[in-house]
Amino acid sequence: MKPLSTRTEQFTDSVIRRMTRISDQYGAINLSQGFPDFEPPKEITDRLAQVAGEGPHQYAITWGAANFREALAEKQKHFSGVDVNPATDIVVTCGSTEAMMATMMSVCNPGEKVVIFSPFYENYGADTILTGAIPIYVPLKPPTFEFDADELENAVKQPGVKALILCNPSNPCGKVFTREELLLIAALAKKYDIYVITDEVYEHILYKPHEHVYMASLPGMRERTIICNSLSKTYSMTGWRLGYVIAPEEIAERIKKVHDFLTVGASAPLMEAAVVGLKFGDSYYEELQNHYTHMRNLFIDGLKNIGLTFTEPQGAYYVLLDISEFGFEDDNVFCEKLAEKVGVGAVPGSSFFRENVNHLIRVHFAKKDDTLLAALDRLADIKVKMKV
Ligand code: GLN
Helix, strand or coil: CCCCCCHHHCCCCCHHHHHHHHHHHHCCEECCCCCCCCCCCHHHHHHHHHHHHHCCCCCCCCCCCHHHHHHHHHHHHHHHCCCCCCCCCEEEEEHHHHHHHHHHHHHCCCCCEEEEEECCCCHHHHHHHHHCCEEEEEECECCCCECCHHHHHHHHCCCCEEEEEEECCCCCCCCCCCHHHHHHHHHHHHHCCCEEEEECCCCCCECCCCCCCCHHHCCCCHHHEEEEEECCCCCCCHHHCEEEEECCHHHHHHHHHHHHHHCCCCCHHHHHHHHHHHCCCHHHHHHHHHHHHHHHHHHHHHHHHHCCEECCCCECCEEEEECHHHCCCCHHHHHHHHHHHHCEECEEHHHCCCCCCCCEEEEECCCCHHHHHHHHHHHCCHHHHCCC
16 A cells, blocks of 8 residues: 655654553553643633523634624733734634634645754644744753743744744743743844744743743734633643634635644634633633642642652643663663552653653642642552662
8 A cells, every 4th residue: 555644744743642542551640741620710610501592502703602702802901901802803613623723724834944942842842843834943941941042043044944942931841931932033033034923821830930921922022922822720620522723814814724734623612612711801810820830839849758759830730750770771660660659640741841851750730639649648658669
């Protein structure tokens, strides 16, 4: 038989999602794929129950139901100050995964280049391959995950660079880019005429005193920033697959076309139910931050007590654990053994780093207290059970 497409030979399935399957196989507490084990806000699930009776149950408009886009535009304006025309500037997608893929396909021609900070969320690698674009990686250097301005400029000014992907707050390292850093990136984007594609799914998951600055709100950046985002993390509804792109009309028009043929549209009843969430007042987001701060403190205090070395996130809900002391050469092997022997699921750090890093693994703490305490209890034996 003829070989299948070469583009699908160039990447593996998602290691993050594979680790969920491995965790399940060993009955491990799954701290690998980042999703909460608590419910979405009750107002939203109550509304979903109503919508089940009332509808809509048929297709919404391809780029998203009007009331959903209107609520989204208002929310975006409220938090970022950016004016968004709900009629033209929004494409509602099936998760930010589709948002990012549709954006990449709309921005890049095969052979063009995209600048990506490393470590990076693994989807960006597959997105570039499927688009035919070539990634150029710029390291965020542990332990502070700062980047070198010259290194960034050298990457951005290469011929053929079309865009930079900015995950802020960052998955997996928990970095929250400062205003100064963002202004520097913005200056380069303008100087070399490139787009900035943002992944802001953790915009509301921040630890004091860190604050989220929206790239699109910086001078001259609205026109060249394509925001990819989703409701998954903000409203604890990763399974609803509600994502979106916000971009200037001319760019959104292109993304709408790709989206139209990829998925037609996001789920109509789920959009209808989620509008309630998009209209929540500020107190919802304050409580969300307090809740995440509580989970973060509980988890990192526990890790400290066990005597592990790790990164403390400024935003998002991941911790990178340093496993150097265990002497494993391959972090994939470590993670499989961790799931089997200790009973905790984690993601090998090598799936996020372009550099040769295999001494870090990613665990997350978007879990109920009981789940986190049970995971910490299991991890208490890690030094005995993970000896090579
Ligand atoms: N963003 C989450 C993570 O990094 C999961 C996203 C997904 O699997 N779609 O684990």
